[in-house]
Amino acid sequence: MLLRECLLRRIALLCAAVGIILLFVYSSIDSPKRTKISEVKISSIGDKVEIDAIVSSSKVSGNVLIFELDDGDKITSVFFNPRIEQKIILRKGNFVRVSGRIAEYRGNLEIVAEKVLLID
Amino acid sequence: MIELLFWILAGCCCGIITGTLPGLHVNTLAFLLMLVFADMPIGIAAFIIAMAVTHSFYDFIPSIVLGVPDEDNYLAILPGHRYFIKGLAYKAIMLTALGGLFGTIILLIFMPLFVGFLLYAKEYLPFLIPWILIFVLILVVLASKQRAKTAFVMGMSALLGIAVLTNMSMKNGVMAIVLGFFSMSILLLSILNRVDFKKQKLRMGKVVTKNVLKGSLLAVLGSAIVSVLPSMGPNHAAFILRKIFGKIKTEAYMVMIGGINTCNLLFSLFVLQMLGKTRTGVAIALRSFVENNQNTFILFAGIGLVSASFSVISIIFFAKVIINNLINVSYRRLNAVTFIGICSFILLFGGFLELIVSLVACALGIYASTSKVARSSCMAFLIIPTIMIYLGL
Structure with missing residues (x-):
């Protein structure tokens, strides 16, 4: 059987479609899970979560913004290379929605924030 | 999802540039991005992978058309250059692209195995x-x-390789040897023999599916070997496979060479996830991303398929544009300019010693070619030191 250019283009387009479907599947299973701080455990490491909480403390150290979230329970969070608007959102006292991954740092669980949103 | 596709597209466009321009390597950019984005967000990870996949398709264009390889594909230059002289450069480029696409498909299907x-x-x-x-x-x-001459070429290549690899003051000794053997010698011979190329056909023509499948399977096998063994590169794998499996049709060989680079890259990502080992610069750059994320197999497969497909569809257009522009250029003059460019490149990024090494390799390559010794025998410059490392010598 001979392979021609037109058939090759069709195969490539089919592969692209399969690839996009796989990316869609990944996006669906990788969507952040709405959770509370009390539900964050060692088994949650690597999971993507979304938490609504109050910023109880916030400080900038180099290119990292370290803040604490409080929804009745507390957890430390970090945001790398924050822009001005993110620093404003994560000021002490603000009620925010934080999306990020659970990680372990020096024996403690923390959230590595990827997106922050001001709720109130 | 849309954002992810945007990053993949941006990575593909960047990969076209890094692949087409000789001397620009995707690992350099990957490391730069790793330094800037320490937390490696998903968008940047997708950008790096897409760029690397597209680069692996496009970097055969300078190898085949200009005779300027990089360290991962210099064995493609020999049959690729023959295609070019016969006016079939476009077909040669498409064969390597076929290897990349079909190699990716076969790799993803058989990955768990x-x-x-x-x-x-x-x-x-x-x-x-x-x-x-x-x-x-x-x-x-x-x-x-020509047994005696072949043994002589191998011996001299091995000595050169050992001398370069044991000389710690040489920054880019291996690159200098590669350029000397597989680029400068071909360019110089083309200039001296007044080689000119036939009018280039801009159609892929007939390609036997059996050759494509064989080449792609061998590519996946080769990349599997490379991904696990230290000191083994894509060209080692291609060399071993060619000798073990006997006569491989040139078509299948070009497909294999094209597929090995792409499959090696994707394989290294999966090996990183499964075994925690890094074998490519891109895998090193993505180590933190893999450690902090789950289900990355699905993500890598998706990015790999989208990037490979984009590369094939775009290369159908770009290869014709590049080859079309070549027709207006005097090939002899182009070769001369490329030769001087390579010497300048070696002098600038290596040094005077590296230039001497490349000229010695060039002379040896010319001797091999004029004595009817297979130029792939010059691979001994890397094979014999590799044997010595494995045997602990």
Whole structure:
């Protein structure tokens, strides 16, 4: 059987479609899970979560913004290379929605924030 | 999702530039991005992978058209250059692209099987490989019609390789040797022999599916070997496979060479996820991303398929544009400019010693070519030091 250019283009387009479907599947299973701080455990490491909480403390150290979230329970969070608007959102006292991954740092669980949103 | 596709598209566009321009390597950019984005967000990870996949498709264009390889594809330059002289450069480029696409598809289908095999075989392979390499080298000499000259070329190449690899003051010694053997010698011979190329056909023509499938399967096998064994590069794998599996049609060989680079890259990502080992610069750059994320197999497969498809569809257009523009250029003058460019490149990024090394390699390459010794025998510059490393010598 001979392979021609037109058939090759069709195969490539089919592969692209399969690839996009796989990316869609990944996006669906990788969507952040709405959770509370009390539900964050060692088994949650690597999971993507979304938490609504109050910023109880916030400080900038180099290119990292370290803040604490409080929804009745507390957890430390970090945001790398924050822009001005993110620093404003994560000021002490603000009620925010934080999306990020659970990680372990020096024996403690923390959230590595990827997106922050001001709720109130 | 839309954002992810945007990053993949941006990575593909960047990969077209890095692949087409000789001397620009995707690992350099990957490391730069790793330094800037320490937390490696998903968008940047997708950008790096897409860029690397597209680069692996496009970097055959300078190899085939200009005779300027990089360290991962210099064995493609020999048959690729022959295609170019015959006016079939476009076909040569498309064969390597076919290898990349079909290699990706076969790799993803058989990935669980390969990883399972690797987990079982990884302890035994380091013992077998040096003896396979020794056997292959002896076979190359015995099978040659010019045994004494072949052995001489291998011996001299090996000495050059050992001298360069043991000389710690040489920054880019291996690159200098590669350029000398597989680029400068071809360019100089083309200039001296007044080689000109036929009018280039801008159609892929007939390609036998069996050759494509064979080449792609060999590419996946080769990349599996490379991904596990240290000191083994894509060209080692291509060399071993060619000698072990005997006569491989040139079409299948070009497909294999094209597929090995792409499959090696994707394989290294999956090996990183499964075994935690890094074998490519891109895998090193993505280590933190893999450690902090789950289900990355699906993500890598998706990015790999989208990027490979984009590369094939875009290369159908871009290869014709590049080759079309070449027709207006005097090939002899182009070769001369490229030769001087390579010497300047070596002098700038290496030094005077590296230039001497490349000129010695060039002379040896010319001797091999004019003595009817297979130029792939010059691979001994890397094969023999690899054997020595594996045997602990």
